[in-house]
Amino acid sequence: MSKNIVKTAVINLKVDKDLKIKAANLAEQLGIPLSVVVQGGLRQFVAKQGISFFSYQPLSGSGPTANRIELKPSPYLQEAIKEARRERAKGNNYSFNSAAEAIKFLNKTSRRV
Numbered sequence: 001m002s003k004n005i006v007k008t009a010v011i012n013l014k015v016d017k018d019l020k021i022k023a024a025n026l027a028e029q030l031g032i033p034l035s036v037v038v039q040g041g042l043r044q045f046v047a048k049q050g051i052s053f054f055s056y057q058p059l060s061g062s063g064p065t066a067n068r069i070e071l072k073p074s075p076y077l078q079e080a081i082k083e084a085r086r087e088r089a090k091g092n093n094y095s096f097n098s099a100a101e102a103i104k105f106l107n108k109t110s111r112r113v
Contacts, residue, residue, distance in 0.1 A: 011038075013038075023037065
């Protein structure tokens with residue numbers, strides 16, 4: 001028997017039917033199970049010890065964007081974006097040609113800490 005048994009629990013949620021359908025369709029388009037989306041939300045909730053909701057407003061106009069929603073980042077994320085832009089302007093950023101190159105850099109950097 002494997003020692004790497006994944007422990008899971010079942011959560012039954014009541015959500016708006018249209019929201020569930022839209023979320024399931026989007027998850028399918030992205031090629032991920034809806035459970036991964038829900039788990040990601042739960043992980044963020046635990047990691048941040050709280051929850052933040054995005055403010056949103058429908059995009060104006062007609063055509064393919066008429067029913068889409070424009071999301072605005074939370075104040076926390078807005079500040080993180082500003083900080084990242086400031087750091088990049090100072091030249092405090094790194095660029096990699098492959099994931100392997102980035103991982104090698106991270107492994108080397110993390111050993112210095």
